[in-house]
Amino acid sequence: MNANIRRNILVLSGLLLTAVLLGLIKGAVKIPLQDLLSAANQPILNMRLLRIITAILAGCGLAVSGIALQAILRNPLAEPYLLGTSSGAGLAAVIAVILGISHIYLPLAAFAGAIASMIIVYNLAKEGTRISDRSLILAGVIVSIALSALIVFLVSIFGNLALHEMAWWLWGSMQVYDYRLVGLVAIPVIAGIIAIYFFSQDLNAISMGEEEAKHLGIDTQNMKKILIFVTALITASLICICGIIGFVGLIVPHMMRIIVGPNHKVLIPVTCIAAAVFMVACDMLSRTLFAPVEIPIGVITAVIGAPVFIILLKKCKRI
Amino acid sequence: MASLLSIENICGGYGRKNVVNNISLDVNEGDVLGLIGPNGSGKTTLLRLATRILQPHEGSILFRQKNIYTMHLKEFCRNVAFVAQDIGTNFSFTVMEIVLMGRIPHLKRMQFETKKDIQIAEDALQVTASLHLKDKMIDELSAGERQRIIIARAIAQEPRLLFLDEPTSHLDIGHQIQILDLLKKLNREQNVTIVMVQHDLNLAGCYCNRIALLDSGTVYKQGTPEGVLTYQNIEAVYKTIVLVNENPITKKPNIVLVPGDKICEPR
Numbered sequence: 254m255n256a257n258i259r260r261n262i263l264v265l266s267g268l269l270l271t272a273v274l275l276g277l278i279k280g281a282v283k284i285p286l287q288d289l290l291s292a293a294n295q296p297i298l299n300m301r302l303l304r305i306i307t308a309i310l311a312g313c314g315l316a317v318s319g320i321a322l323q324a325i326l327r328n329p330l331a332e333p334y335l336l337g338t339s340s341g342a343g344l345a346a347v348i349a350v351i352l353g354i355s356h357i358y359l360p361l362a363a364f365a366g367a368i369a370s371m372i373i374v375y376n377l378a379k380e381g382t383r384i385s386d387r388s389l390i391l392a393g394v395i396v397s398i399a400l401s402a403l404i405v406f407l408v409s410i411f412g413n414l415a416l417h418e419m420a421w422w423l424w425g426s427m428q429v430y431d432y433r434l435v436g437l438v439a440i441p442v443i444a445g446i447i448a449i450y451f452f453s454q455d456l457n458a459i460s461m462g463e464e465e466a467k468h469l470g471i472d473t474q475n476m477k478k479i480l481i482f483v484t485a486l487i488t489a490s491l492i493c494i495c496g497i498i499g500f501v502g503l504i505v506p507h508m509m510r511i512i513v514g515p516n517h518k519v520l521i522p523v524t525c526i527a528a529a530v531f532m533v534a535c536d537m538l539s540r541t542l543f544a545p546v547e548i549p550i551g552v553i554t555a556v557i558g559a560p561v562f563i564i565l566l567k568k569c570k571r572i
Numbered sequence: 573m574a575s576l577l578s579i580e581n582i583c584g585g586y587g588r589k590n591v592v593n594n595i596s597l598d599v600n601e602g603d604v605l606g607l608i609g610p611n612g613s614g615k616t617t618l619l620r621l622a623t624r625i626l627q628p629h630e631g632s633i634l635f636r637q638k639n640i641y642t643m644h645l646k647e648f649c650r651n652v653a654f655v656a657q658d659i660g661t662n663f664s665f666t667v668m669e670i671v672l673m674g675r676i677p678h679l680k681r682m683q684f685e686t687k688k689d690i691q692i693a694e695d696a697l698q699v700t701a702s703l704h705l706k707d708k709m710i711d712e713l714s715a716g717e718r719q720r721i722i723i724a725r726a727i728a729q730e731p732r733l734l735f736l737d738e739p740t741s742h743l744d745i746g747h748q749i750q751i752l753d754l755l756k757k758l759n760r761e762q763n764v765t766i767v768m769v770q771h772d773l774n775l776a777g778c779y780c781n782r783i784a785l786l787d788s789g790t791v792y793k794q795g796t797p798e799g800v801l802t803y804q805n806i807e808a809v810y811k812t813i814v815l816v817n818e819n820p821i822t823k824k825p826n827i828v829l830v831p832g833d834k835i836c837e838p839r
Contacts, residue, residue, distance in 0.1 A: 451682045458673050460663060464625055465656070469729070470649030470677035516669050518684070 258519055261512060265526040272533040276305045279541050304427045305533055307435055311427075311495050312505070312532030313525040314442040318484035319502030320517065320524060321449045324456040325477050326386045327463075333488040333502035335393045336481065340400035341370025342492040346422045347404050351411050360434060360493035363422065367489035370396055375481060384477050386463075424549030425498035427536045438490045445487040446525065452480065453517035460515060500554040501528055504562045511565050531558070576601045576733055576765050577622070582631035584621045585789075590629060591617040593789035599733070604759050604766045606776035608800075609786030610810050615769045618786070619735050622767075623654045635733070649677035653726035655736040658718065664709045667721050671696055674728030696727040700754060716747035723754065727762075734758070736768040740775065748772070752779045777801050777824040785809060801825040 278284045280301060284294050318333035326335075334340075345366020349359050377392035378384055449456075455476055458466040463473050488502075509524040535553040542548060577599040585591030592614040599605055607615045620626045622633055624640060633640045640648055653674070674696070675689040697703040700720040710718065719739060726734055736755070740748040756779060758764045770776040776783055777797040784794040787809045793800050803816045806827065813835055819826040 454673065454676055454679065454684070457665065457669065458676060461659060461665075461673075465659065467625060467645075468623060468649065468654040468656075469673055470646040472645055515663050515665055 258513055258523070261523060262526065265523065265530060268530045269526055269533070272530050272537070273305055276308075276533050276537045277301050279537050280544070303432055303435060304536060306439075307427050307494055308532040308536040309529040310435070310439055310442050311491050311498060312501055312528035312530075313446055314487045314491050315498065315502035316505040316524045316528035317446045317449050317521055318487050320506040320521060321452070321456065321480045321484050323506060324460040324517065325480055326390060327460060328386070328390060329507065330503070331390070332499075333484060334397070334497065334499070335390065336485050336488075337370035337374045337393050337396040337400065338367040338485055338488045338492065339497040340397045340404065341373075342367040342489065343404050343422055343497065344400045344407075345369070347407050351407060357431070364489050364493050367492050368485065370400060371481075371485040371489070383474055384481070389481075422492075422496040424551035425496040425554075426547070426550055427495055427539070428547070434494055438494050441486050441490045445483045446521075448483050449480065450517075450521050452476065453521060456517040457515070460517075495550070498532075498551050498554060500551070500558040501532060504558045505531055508562060508565055574601050575599065576603075576636065577767075578634045579618075579622065580632050580634065582618075582621055582628050582633060584626050584628040584630075585617055586626075588629075591789055592621060594631070595786075595789070595791055596631075597784055597791060597794065599765060599767055600782075601732075601765055602759070602763060603782055604756070604780045605768070606780035606783045606797075607767065607769045607786060608771070608773060608776050608783060609792070612788075613786040613809075614789040615786055616737055617789075619654070619737055619767075619769060623652065623735055624648060646677045649729065649731075651731055652733045652735065653729040653731035655719075655722050655726050655734065655739055657738045658715065658742055659710075659722055662711075664711055667697070667702070667705045667708050667710060667713070668693060670710055670721055671725045671728050674725040677729060692730070693724075693728045696724040697721075699727055699758070700724040715742045716744075716750065719743065719747070719751055720754070723751070727758065727764075731764065733765045733767070736766065738769050738771060741771060748775065755779070773801060773806070773827045774819070774824075777826070778819070778822050797824050801827060 274286075277289065277298060278286055280297070282297055284297065288294060289298070315333050319331070322331040322333065322335055323329060342363040343366070345362045346359055349362035354362060374389065374392045374396050375384070377396070378389035380388065455466065455471050458469050458471055459473060459476065466473050505528045506520070506524055509520055509527050513519050513523050531554070532550075535550055535557060538557075539548045539550045539553045542553075575598045579595055579597040579599075582595050583590045583593055591612075595614070595618060607618065609615050617626065621628055622640075624645070627641065635643070635648070635651060640652075671693040672685055672689065675685055675693065678689070679685065694703065694706070697706060700723055702717065702720045702724055705713065705717060705721065710721065713721065719742070723739070734755075739755070740751050743751065752775060755766055755768070759766050768780075770780070780797060782795065783797050783800040785792045785800050785805055792809050793805050801816065802825070803814055806812075806814050806816070813830045815828040815830060817826050817828065818824070
């Protein structure tokens, strides 16, 4: 690891620490720094800490899934929801709300919907035993559009009640209503990130082309199937606790590729820290900008992410 | 000499169509075998079959008496490496990162490169006279430098057999000779057997000890450069008139092309 990368990691870690501290003290109720550890603030602090942990999990999980999909499909527009997980989860959640299923089972319904739509997309893209990249992208887009249309259809039939309930699913929120759920979701997300990290060298090879990777002894079809499954598991699990958060999985990997280069052994850890900083900061803004009203975090990630990315792109001229 | 790779009655291509039709060919240990033939004669398809990118419709290919299609892919790639025409410049890996990818077949899952792998990669760069490019980005390099890096990556794979698909087609004459000299050195000093597709018949004649001339998916002729590169064979396969004399330095066949308007029609 060279000095440049070490410096980047150091700077990002510093930023993460700052973001976490700010996330703890800022909010509808401001806690002065010196009172941070006093017993009176404990409940608020615990709640915020849980949100921060959720934000870090979501940032890392989505960004690393984005990296993996961008590499195996060699498509810069690939993102974690490419496999239709978001609209599948959204549709299942809408149906659950309409059927009057209570809050605790809602995340389960969303998870099932996400996995079901991934299975549909995967099977549509299958040609014999092969997975074709182009078919996978097209199937993902088509299934997403069809399911989104169904969501709109159901919402317009069943009125505003369902729509209101849906808003946070579709734009994301860090509002945690069950800490056990966060613990449960952390397991597949962390395991998935570690699994993807072990594919670093294979991801390097496949990002130069599928045949190039095969010439280096990589069973690319097998690798693609594993990574599609792992990324779907990560995104579907995250949808359960924070809904759909766009942009992180698309933009943060590109930003870090511009800064540290395409070597996944470096790119994955650096992106994890950067995505954590980004999400913790966005969550803090979503709580504080119009407090006590909370803005969906997906709005913040898009509003901040887009200009930052454009500046980086203009400065460096390549993705 | 023992046969390293035997291609036995292989048929294959894209979809159901056969581009390669019943080819049998032996590659001996220590050979530099040149595959020549017109566009569409099946040279590249034969390479893709022999490197397992394509599955054959019929026939088999044996590497040291083992069927390559049932071999473990990583084991195969520890023995056989491939160098493409050009890898393009669509990414900004460093040279070292690219060459280290050649170690992938030697690594187990969940295993990262060790100091030894880095040493092997540096040695490969040394052999290809590219160690000074180590920390450069691959997209900053010239075509000739890039080709040396790709060959270095193949060397890092430590193969016994190296396939190359038109390794010099993008290069000027100076770099063509540089790359082919390098391959010759590899062949002599490290006993790497080489099979390359070559469009330049003169270069194929100079650098290969055996040549296979392909025509519409079959081997039209194979043997020594002197035996294959005759005007009768070339005219029959390439449908063009050539003059063959002797290169005064290498004593190998030298093919002279004849423009269409210089051909005297029989009266």
